[in-house]
Amino acid sequence: MSMNAHLQELRRKHQVLSSEVERAQRSPSIDDLHVAALKKQKLQIKEEIHRLSGQD
Template identity: 65%
Template sequence: MSLSSHLQELKKKHQNLSTAVEHLQRSPSADGLHVAQLKKQKLLLKEEISRISSNMH
């Protein structure tokens, strides 16, 4: 897998997590722990995306 395609896949996963977090936060019965875990995964993906992007330039 090329670095560029890996980066695109990470961005796609990040967007999917964003959507999931938004939906969960709108739900009155949302599990706060689950939302926090998703946000942590999202942050880790964002950091990796930033790291890869800076290495490509």
């Protein structure tokens, strides 16, 4: 997998997690720990994107 393809896949996963976090925050049946775990995954992916793309 090329670097560009990998970055695109990470960006796609980040967007999917963003949508999931928004949906979970609107749902009263989702617990805060689940939302926090989703946010943590989203942050890890964002950090990986920045690291791989050479952004500070």
